Every structure is written in C-alpha cells, then in structure tokens.
Amino acid sequence: MIVAGIDVGSLSAEAVLLEDNRVLGYCIRPTGAQSRHAADNVFSAALAQTGVGREAVSFVVATGYGRVSVPFADRCVTEITCHGRGAVFTFPATRTVIDIGGQDSKVIRVDARGTVEDFAMNDKCAAGTGRFLEVMARALETDLQGFSDLAAAAREAASISSVCTVFAESEVVALISRAAPREGIALGLCRAVVDRIAALVNRVGLIEDVAMTGGVAKVKSVVAGISAKLGVKVCVPPEPQITGALGAALIARDLALNLKKQP
Ligand SMILES: Nc1ncnc2c1ncn2[C@@H]1O[C@H](COP(=O)(O)OP(=O)(O)OP(=O)(O)O)[C@@H](O)[C@H]1O
Ligand SMILES: [Mg+2]
Numbered sequence: 001m002i003v004a005g006i007d008v009g010s011l012s013a014e015a016v017l018l019e020d021n022r023v024l025g026y027c028i029r030p031t032g033a034q035s036r037h038a039a040d041n042v043f044s045a046a047l048a049q050t051g052v053g054r055e056a057v058s059f060v061v062a063t064g065y066g067r068v069s070v071p072f073a074d075r076c077v078t079e080i081t082c083h084g085r086g087a088v089f090t091f092p093a094t095r096t097v098i099d100i101g102g103q104d105s106k107v108i109r110v111d112a113r114g115t116v117e118d119f120a121m122n123d124k125c126a127a128g129t130g131r132f133l134e135v136m137a138r139a140l141e142t143d144l145q146g147f148s149d150l151a152a153a154a155r156e157a158a159s160i161s162s163v164c165t166v167f168a169e170s171e172v173v174a175l176i177s178r179a180a181p182r183e184g185i186a187l188g189l190c191r192a193v194v195d196r197i198a199a200l201v202n203r204v205g206l207i208e209d210v211a212m213t214g215g216v217a218k219v220k221s222v223v224a225g226i227s228a229k230l231g232v233k234v235c236v237p238p239e240p241q242i243t244g245a246l247g248a249a250l251i252a253r254d255l256a257l258n259l260k261k262q263p
Helices: 035-050 079-090 130-139 144-152 165-177 182-204 220-230 240-261
Strands: 002-008 012-019 022-030 057-063 096-100 105-110 116-121 210-213
Touching: 002 035, 002 079, 002 240, 012 035, 012 240, 022 035, 022 240, 035 057, 057 079, 057 240, 079 096, 079 105, 079 116, 079 210, 079 240, 096 182, 105 182, 116 182, 130 144, 130 165, 130 182, 144 182, 144 220, 165 182, 182 220, 210 220, 210 240
Parallel strands: 002 057, 096 210
Antiparallel strands: 002 012, 012 022, 096 105, 105 116
C-alpha cells in the first residue's frame, strides 16, 4: 500500500511517498504565494520521481501551515503531531523534538510511539526562527548555505544583544560597518537563535533523546550550539526538512489500515 504525506510550511512544501515502512521518495519545493499550487507541484514531483501514479496512492495526509489548502488530502493533521511522529520513526529513542522552520519554532515532548505529550512554540515573532536567519544572511550579503558556512568558520562569536529581528539586523549592519568579522557575526546570530530555543525547552522540560527537525537543523552551528547549551547530543535526520511530511505519511498509513479493517 502506498500513502503520502504533504507538509505545506510557510517557506517550503514537502511530499513523502511511503510504501509500508519504506520511503519511496520525497520532494522539497518553495511554498511561494499559493499553498494550493505548492502542494500540487510537490506531490506531482514526488510521483514523477518515483514513477508512482496518483491513483496508486491510497491515502493522503496534509500538514503544515497551508494544510487546509490541499484539496486532494483525505485528512489534515497538525504539524506538531506530524513532527513528533516523524522524529520518533527516524530516531526511536527521541523524547524531545526541536522543530525550527521558517516561521515557527517548536519544542515537542513525545512518548515512545511519537504521540505528543506537551509542546511549546514561539509567539508571533520571527526571533529564533529560520526567517530570522534569512534576514541576517541577507544583511551579511550571502545565502543560507553561505551563512551556515560563515558561522562554522568563526573563531569567536560577536555579541548580539537584541532579540527583535529588526533591531538585530541594525546591530549586524553596525558591526559590519565597524569591520567586525562576518564569521563571528554569523555565529553570534546562531547563538541568539540557540538562546531562544533553550528558553522554549525550559518551558517543556528536557528529556533525552533530543532530535532536531525543520530547515534550520541544516545550520550546523545552531545544532552544535543547542547541543552545547543543553548539554545533550542532538540527533539530526539526513533530511530534517521532510520530517513533518514523513510523520504525515505514517499517519496516512495508520488511517488507511484502519479503514481497511472496517467492514
Ligand atoms: N540549505 C539550507 N541551509 C541552511 N538553512 C536552511 C537551508 N534550507 C533551509 N534552511 C532554513 O530552513 C528554514 C525553512 O525551514 P522549513 O522548510 O522547515 O520551514 P517551513 O516548514 O516552511 O516553516 P514553518 O514550519 O515555520 O511553517 C529557512 O528559513 C532557513 O532558515
Ligand atoms: Mg514546518
């Protein structure tokens, strides 16, 4: 049986195709202005990549910020539930999931089956999210990969005192004009994200193992900073951005099996 999970996030959309317990393939695309088009594009791309026909997919679960705009979904499930499920599937000992996406940061406590027990998320503010890093990458005249590489090459972190994205950006501009090394500025900005996440972790409580999902898990200095600040190992999936869609696909499989069982 083949099922699909679609995660339409504020910045990127992902589709995962699952056959039993095996990921057949996945795709990641920018969400853009229209969630509906993003969902359709990413699903079509994953089908084309795996050679699976649309009619062969028994059940589709949509998640993420744009989940209600996926007309072909059989069910919608929250991202928190899907990230919990996807993280425990990838690393079964996970009890705390840190998901940092473009717009939201979440700390989720899960049980051994990946069911959510508690969570905390950022208020309506970009600090401590991927968007914060995107704005700062632009101020440093680089892209996200370049930003990540700069932070990884830093000897010493610059001190960034503002929590607010707008004020922190002004601080970055001032530091650049004083010829502060860009590497240290990038690492200082990663530390600012780490501090925000550590505060969220405190609200939920820390239980090991810890896994990190979402696009910001690709920024090695943020992962290393969280690990150092919390004093724990942080597991990162090979493709952290698809964890929500993977969890959605796993839930789709459960729902499809339940439907089959019903007379
Ligand atoms: N190659 C990369 N290197 C570094 N950072 C990256 C990379 N790709 C994505 N990111 C980061 O990931 C963020 C997007 O993450 P993700 O795709 O999980 O967000 P989303 O699910 O669309 O958002 P949300 O869950 O908040 O609605 C970007 O803002 C950026 O900071
Ligand atoms: Mg997301």
